[in-house]
Amino acid sequence: MTEEGEKLLSIKDLKTHFFTERGVVKAVDGINLEIGKGKILGLVGESGSGKTVTALSIVRLVSYPGKILNGYILFQNENLLEKNEREMRHIRGNRISMIFQDPMSCLNPVFTVGDQVAEAIRLHQDIPRSEIEQSVVNIFEKVGIPDAKKRLKEHPHKFSGGMRQRVMIAMALSCHPDLLIADEPTTNLDVTIQLQILNLMRKIKRDFKTSILLITHDLGVIAEMADHVAVMYAGKIMEYSDVVEVFSNPLHPYTKALLESVPRLDVETRRLRVIPGTVPELLNPPDGCRFSPRCAYTREVCRKEVPPLIEIKRGHSVACLRMNDIDTERGDNNV
Ligand SMILES: Nc1ncnc2c1ncn2[C@@H]1O[C@H](COP(=O)(O)OP(=O)(O)O)[C@@H](O)[C@H]1O
Numbered sequence: 518m519t520e521e522g523e524k525l526l527s528i529k530d531l532k533t534h535f536f537t538e539r540g541v542v543k544a545v546d547g548i549n550l551e552i553g554k555g556k557i558l559g560l561v562g563e564s565g566s567g568k569t570v571t572a573l574s575i576v577r578l579v580s581y582p583g584k585i586l587n588g589y590i591l592f593q594n595e596n597l598l599e600k601n602e603r604e605m606r607h608i609r610g611n612r613i614s615m616i617f618q619d620p621m622s623c624l625n626p627v628f629t630v631g632d633q634v635a636e637a638i639r640l641h642q643d644i645p646r647s648e649i650e651q652s653v654v655n656i657f658e659k660v661g662i663p664d665a666k667k668r669l670k671e672h673p674h675k676f677s678g679g680m681r682q683r684v685m686i687a688m689a690l691s692c693h694p695d696l697l698i699a700d701e702p703t704t705n706l707d708v709t710i711q712l713q714i715l716n717l718m719r720k721i722k723r724d725f726k727t728s729i730l731l732i733t734h735d736l737g738v739i740a741e742m743a744d745h746v747a748v749m750y751a752g753k754i755m756e757y758s759d760v761v762e763v764f765s766n767p768l769h770p771y772t773k774a775l776l777e778s779v780p781r782l783d784v785e786t787r788r789l790r791v792i793p794g795t796v797p798e799l800l801n802p803p804d805g806c807r808f809s810p811r812c813a814y815t816r817e818v819c820r821k822e823v824p825p826l827i828e829i830k831r832g833h834s835v836a837c838l839r840m841n842d843i844d845t846e847r848g849d850n851n852v
């Protein structure tokens with residue numbers, strides 16, 4: 518146990534590449550991450566950064582032609598990369614649950630939502646048949662589905678996006694997981710529903726001491742929810758720290774650029790900056806720092822050397838070769 522608390526998950530030097538006909542896509546390229554017990558780690562970055570592939574690597578659901586090449590994923594002191602498929606299935610069913618952006622992809626349109634949640638409970642909990650319906654009602658109430666007794670007899674298409682997301686969370690919770698991986702869980706929902714789902718996840722963390730890996734491209738969600746933040750870009754972790762530090766003292770130019778691109782209520786929106794350029798194709802990632810082609814502070818060295826992720830003060834790590842220079846310097850691309 519460290520002073521900061523016990524770790525539930527530690528990822529070290531994880532590499533997940535896709536061996537496509539066009540070449541090797543280095544989607545996740547040597548990342549380190551940690552999630553504390555009962556904590557929320559926010560994994561943030563633009564679309565195409567490798568966040569989903571990271572999540573799929575943890576539960577070992579990377580599909581062909583993807584392959585985990587390197588590293589370890591220590592979960593409750595067991596290396597998940599050494600588990601066979603049967604053991605992984607057990608872990609996925611009982612200790613790690615995942616919820617996705619699109620709940621319809623997980624719900625079967627043919628069965629009622631009640632039957633589907635009941636099935637999840639039957640698989641994971643040892644309770645008599647006669648009590649399963651009541652458990653479904655209980656869990657529906659816990660995730661805020663009103664009129665639970667009636668609604669469990671309905672099919673998924675009768676549910677709104679927000680309600681479907683709740684059904685999926687109910688299924689994910691039915692096995693009392695130690696780790697919940699939520700990949701853009703609120704991305705397609707309107708703001709009010711989004712807040713309700715986020716509050717629900719906060720409640721889950723509080724009531725069940727569940728650790729959560731919360732994946733999003735939305736820094737607002739991170740600010741509200743996360744204890745720690747990992748900023749991912751083009752298959753690499755660029756910055757890692759606790760949430761207060763990331764927002765008050767961001768050190769990586771990519772983190773700074775991300776923060777400047779978030780609309781704020783207290784700042785005129787015309788000053789909003791967009792990060793120039795796009796996330797590179799990971800088939801041929803740039804040499805050196807992967808952010809260097811878009812970075813306002815790039816120098817020759819950045820295009821040659823890959824910056825290691827270095828802990829520059831307790832609990833705050835940054836992967837930037839020029840991090841000590843840029844505070845005194847305006848970025849070339851800044852206007
Ligand atoms: N099955 C696949 N085959 C080839 N490339 C893939 C596959 N799945 C993901 N990728 C690539 O991996 C990179 C990271 O994708 P992803 O993890 O989905 O990003 P994010 O979730 O951050 O938006 C992207 O460049 C994407 O094109």
Ligand SMILES: [Mg+2]
Nearest residue numbers: 568569570700
């Ligand atoms: Mg994704």
